[in-house]
Amino acid sequence: MLLTKPIPDLNETFQSYVIRLARFNHYKFEHWSLYLSQESVSYRGRTKSDRDQLSNFVHQSTGMDDVLQLFDQWMFFEEGKLYFDYKAIKICPACFAANKNKLLAKWSFRNYVVCSEHSCLLVDSCTNCGELITERCIHSLRCSKCDFSLEDLSNKKIESDYFSKRINELIDNGLLEERDVLIDELSWQHRQIRAMSFLVYQDDSKFWRSKRNYSIEQKHEHQSAIGKLLENPELLLQTLSAYLESKFEQGETDLGTALIKFNRYLANESCPQLIFAAKKLINSFPFDESQTAGIIWLSNLYNIEKSTFKNFVQLNFECLLFKNRVISASHAAKVIDAYFTLEQLGALGVNTIN
Numbered sequence: 001m002l003l004t005k006p007i008p009d010l011n012e013t014f015q016s017y018v019i020r021l022a023r024f025n026h027y028k029f030e031h032w033s034l035y036l037s038q039e040s041v042s043y044r045g046r047t048k049s050d051r052d053q054l055s056n057f058v059h060q061s062t063g064m065d066d067v068l069q070l071f072d073q074w075m076f077f078e079e080g081k082l083y084f085d086y087k088a089i090k091i092c093p094a095c096f097a098a099n100k101n102k103l104l105a106k107w108s109f110r111n112y113v114v115c116s117e118h119s120c121l122l123v124d125s126c127t128n129c130g131e132l133i134t135e136r137c138i139h140s141l142r143c144s145k146c147d148f149s150l151e152d153l154s155n156k157k158i159e160s161d162y163f164s165k166r167i168n169e170l171i172d173n174g175l176l177e178e179r180d181v182l183i184d185e186l187s188w189q190h191r192q193i194r195a196m197s198f199l200v201y202q203d204d205s206k207f208w209r210s211k212r213n214y215s216i217e218q219k220h221e222h223q224s225a226i227g228k229l230l231e232n233p234e235l236l237l238q239t240l241s242a243y244l245e246s247k248f249e250q251g252e253t254d255l256g257t258a259l260i261k262f263n264r265y266l267a268n269e270s271c272p273q274l275i276f277a278a279k280k281l282i283n284s285f286p287f288d289e290s291q292t293a294g295i296i297w298l299s300n301l302y303n304i305e306k307s308t309f310k311n312f313v314q315l316n317f318e319c320l321l322f323k324n325r326v327i328s329a330s331h332a333a334k335v336i337d338a339y340f341t342l343e344q345l346g347a348l349g350v351n352t353i354n
Helices: 014-024 029-039 048-062 065-069 073-080 093-098 135-140 162-172 179-200 216-231 233-249 260-265 272-284 295-301 306-316 329-345
Strands: 292-294 326-328
Touching (some): 014 029, 014 048, 029 135, 048 065, 048 073, 162 179, 162 216, 179 216, 179 233, 179 260, 179 272, 260 272, 272 295, 272 329, 292 295, 292 329, 295 306, 306 329, 326 329
């Protein structure tokens, strides 16, 4: 029986509200979890049906209609486990105290690492002993290891990164209310981070690959570097050019092979800024005659039907073809420009180029 029924805050998570119910009604966290499992489903249920059932049970138990509107990151576990934090809880200590010990929904987003209100890094561990912040800590309001108050945790003042700012702005504009739009946005962010990471850490030895030891401060550094590339097309082009040059110096001669780590992101508009930079690279990079570009690779980059483009090159630039598969990279821009010029004229099937 629940004697105290706090009012849900639509800025908090469902997880936060359930923990507050236990605290307000003087349940130990373990006993509260057991009670929910016996009366409804496991508090840690990960399927959408389990989360719906648990939400409905809490709604019926409290009579609070807003319970059904609370954001629940566990609802996305099956399709979005890469986009939210599930192993630890991040908080801004100042916001946590000011909001009466509630967990704000935006803290659950994996890419949200800087508090938009206080311009400081979120924390996911006790700054006194290093123990991770868990649900038990949120319930007791203290570190489970050293008993340090969560409201007194220290944090680092820092400038917000591209992804933290973007998430905050989108949430302010109602992102949490549109499930499909939310997943599309987080999927887009994930692709940008994966793709740009090859440029930010070209030596393949930086901390971003060691996920288990990836601190919030390191993630902020990582996301800040990627954000600079996304916001500055000229910097992105320069960085991609430097990457390509390093691959050629290592002995690569084919453009597609040199950029093989990016190929999955250079098709179907999955990373528009990167695609734009790659196209500019073809027009500006000082290729030599030994360096080539594959017909299929170019057709993927420019979203051209493969057989149509291959026939066009065979008909108009046969002298540049090697084994019907590649052309000289130094002539790629000329070939592409000619293709789109003839496409506009409706003359792709005609040999009009000498």
